[in-house]
Amino acid sequence: MERQELCNALVDWLREKVREAGAKGAVFGLSGGIDSAVVGVLCKKAFEEDCLGLIMPCYSDPKDEEDAVRVAEKFEIPYKKIVLNSIFDNFISILDKTDNKTVVANIKPRLRMITLYYYAALNNFLVVGTGNKSELTVGYFTKYGDGGADLLPLGNLVKRQVRELARYLEIPQDIIEKPPTAGLWKGQTDENEMGITYEQLDEYILTGKAPQEIAEKIRRMNSRSEHKRRLPLKPPF
Ligand SMILES: Nc1ncnc2c1ncn2[C@@H]1O[C@H](COP(=O)(O)OP(=O)(O)OC[C@H]2O[C@@H]([n+]3cccc(C(=O)O)c3)[C@H](O)[C@@H]2O)[C@@H](O)[C@H]1O
Ligand SMILES: Nc1ncnc2c1ncn2[C@@H]1O[C@H](COP(=O)(O)OP(=O)(O)OP(=O)(O)O)[C@@H](O)[C@H]1O
Numbered sequence: 001m002e003r004q005e006l007c008n009a010l011v012d013w014l015r016e017k018v019r020e021a022g023a024k025g026a027v028f029g030l031s032g033g034i035d036s037a038v039v040g041v042l043c044k045k046a047f048e049e050d051c052l053g054l055i056m057p058c059y060s061d062p063k064d065e066e067d068a069v070r071v072a073e074k075f076e077i078p079y080k081k082i083v084l085n086s087i088f089d090n091f092i093s094i095l096d097k098t099d100n101k102t103v104v105a106n107i108k109p110r111l112r113m114i115t116l117y118y119y120a121a122l123n124n125f126l127v128v129g130t131g132n133k134s135e136l137t138v139g140y141f142t143k144y145g146d147g148g149a150d151l152l153p154l155g156n157l158v159k160r161q162v163r164e165l166a167r168y169l170e171i172p173q174d175i176i177e178k179p180p181t182a183g184l185w186k187g188q189t190d191e192n193e194m195g196i197t198y199e200q201l202d203e204y205i206l207t208g209k210a211p212q213e214i215a216e217k218i219r220r221m222n223s224r225s226e227h228k229r230r231l232p233l234k235p236p237f
Helices: 003-020 034-047 062-074 085-093 101-105 107-123 133-138 159-168 173-177 190-194 198-207 212-224
Strands: 025-029 051-055 079-081 125-127
Touching (some): 003 025, 003 034, 003 125, 025 034, 034 051, 034 159, 034 173, 062 079, 085 107, 101 107, 133 198, 133 212, 159 173, 159 198, 198 212
Parallel strands (some): 025 125, 051 079
């Protein structure tokens, strides 16, 4: 599909799904990264003023917050900033301590999910998530954290296609080129943590081609994360 055609189709799809739900708009987290910038611009095109970008720093890099504000202002996306630092601190202070940084870091996307659903209910909006096909394929998201959403407009696009769409939408170049990161701890990057590059992952998803070792790793990650892409299991009786 041509980029313009794809953009229009996604905007129409968002409107249709929101209308079918009896809702009137969309709320989404604006992180300062490319995925949420694309989602924000698509939602603005679909719902005009009936959309809301939430900027929710939780000990996040201040540069990301600046980038999120820059996107919101450039595209006139209504936005609100909600700092989650103190609720995060309070929350971990009542939990058992652990050295497992992923377990602790996953609280951040889950606090954002709670905040997004609060504003969704307040405004009769749906929560629009930013997950793309590359992340979904290998389960690179927090279950019921950033994975908790009502609609995933980028869910059938690999990261490379999201970048193409971002260029078409005129997302600032430096945001398109930032190394993708979940921002859960200092220095984290998606590619380092996953142990594969988006180029390898996207190529495998689109063509089935990858060096054997990489293909096996992707298949393993896909199979281990199956539980994140389905509803919780229930007994068959
Ligand atoms: N077989 C199974 N059947 C049913 N449930 C199963 C299960 N295996 C684990 N689980 C459950 O899943 C939990 C583990 O999943 P989860 O809590 O998500 O934890 P986990 O997958 O370990 O961590 C999330 C990963 O996503 C990354 N991330 C997070 C947020 C945003 C982004 C991004 O770039 O956008 C990336 C993050 O850096 C980390 O590597 C277990 O604690 C367990 O409750
Ligand atoms: N500080 C934040 N404020 C608001 N929303 C956030 C923030 N951090 C993450 N999110 C939300 O969670 C989603 C997952 O973001 P994350 O930063 O983990 O990686 P990503 O998948 O590379 O997305 P992006 O390219 O938008 O940063 C974001 O797209 C955004 O919707």
